[in-house]
Structures are given as structure tokens and as C-alpha cells.
Amino acid sequence: MHEQPVRLSINGRPTEASVEPRMTLADFLREKCGLTGTHLGCEHGACGACTVLLDGDAVRSCLLFAVQVDGMEVTTVEGIAAPDGELSPVQSALRECHGLQCGFCTPGFVMSITALLRTNPHPSDTEIREGLSGNFCRCTGYQGIVAAVHRAAELMRAVEPAPATHRG
Known part of the structure; x- marks a missing residue:
């Protein structure tokens, strides 16, 4: 070919x-x-x-x-990580919330969670489970992963710039 x-x-x-x-x-x-x-x-x-x-x-x-x-x-x-090597909010949250075990599925979850939170910065548990339904983990019961998505959303909102206010 x-x-x-x-x-x-x-x-x-x-x-x-x-x-x-x-x-x-x-x-x-x-x-x-x-x-x-x-x-x-x-x-x-x-x-x-x-x-x-x-x-x-x-x-x-x-x-x-x-x-x-x-x-x-x-x-x-x-x-996904910052150029200086600092973990992204999603990566940090997965570590903090014990949302990973063997690590094989972790890159796929990082990418899916990143995409999910870009389109839905305040997902419910149901929305998280639906958004991650195409990613399989054989090691966890998904509770840590769901908790990590909520934590990542918090971290991402904390670094968002505040909306501009009009002073007149």
C-alpha cells in the first residue's frame, strides 16, 4: 500500500x-x-x-x-498537564480522590473527563456516569472516579477568571 x-x-x-x-x-x-x-x-x-x-x-x-x-x-x-509538568485539575482530582488503581484505563478517563467538564462544568452524578459510560475500569467501583469528576469541576471553577462587572 x-x-x-x-x-x-x-x-x-x-x-x-x-x-x-x-x-x-x-x-x-x-x-x-x-x-x-x-x-x-x-x-x-x-x-x-x-x-x-x-x-x-x-x-x-x-x-x-x-x-x-x-x-x-x-x-x-x-x-493535558501544564508545560511545567504540573498536573491538570482532572489528573490532580483523580489522584486526590483515589479514582485510579492500576492506571491502564486512566488516560482514557482523563481525556473523557476533560471533554465532559469543558461542555458541562457542573455535572450531576447521573451526567458523569453517562458521560463516562464509554470508559471501562476493571479495578474500581467508579465511586472514586465520580468523586474525582466533582473535585476536578471544583478545581477548574476555582481557576476560571471572574466575570467582568460593568462599573458605570
Whole structure:
């Protein structure tokens, strides 16, 4: 098969490569880019371990071909922490609330939680469970993960700038 060029932004960095058309985005990230934080579990889109953000939306990278994301922005778990290495609010909350155990599913949860809180900064337990229903964890009972989402929402709201007030 002939390779095709793909140009995209990964974690804010322009990236160009030639890939076989059948190479999945997950394999591209892991094999061509060295970003092994994106885990492969079922390779059928059911477990959520390979979740990344594509133009801000949570997607399963095992279900997309790398050539499909040409011209788009991909954010992996490696791109979530601050440039100085400080953990993101989601990562901090998962640690604080014991929302992870073995860690295999954690990158997918980090990405799904990040996307969820960007669109819903005040989710209920039901909304959290629905929003994370595509991510499987075999080690926890999900209580710590749900608590971590609430804590991450608090942390994110604490760093949001206050709304401007009009003084007249």
C-alpha cells in the first residue's frame, strides 16, 4: 500500500508524517509519534482506553484512521498537564480522590473527563456516569472516579477568571 501524507497538530505541535491509509490514529500516536499514553485495550472502541481529544471532542483513536484526522488538532494525555509538568485539575482530582488503581484505563478517563467538564462544568452524578459510560475500569467501583469528576469541576471553577462587572 502506498503511504499518504498526514499533517495535523498534536498537543499543540505541528506534525507531518507519511502513513499507510489503514494505520489507526492510536497506532500512529504510539508508533510514529512515541505518545504511548494512549492505551490500546479492546481495539473495538468499547473500552475507552484509547480516548483522545479531536478538535476538543473525546473520540476513540482505535476507530479512526490517521489519514482521517488530517488538518485537525489531536490532544493526548501527554498534552493535558501544564508545560511545567504540573498536573491538570482532572489528573490532580483523580489522584486526590483515589479514582485510579492500576492506571491502564486512566488516560482514557482523563481525556473523557476533560471533554465532559469543558461542555458541562457542573455535572450531576447521573451526567458523569453517562458521560463516562464509554470508559471501562476493571479495578474500581467508579465511586472514586465520580468523586474525582466533582473535585476536578471544583478545581477548574476555582481557576476560571471572574466575570467582568460593568462599573458605570
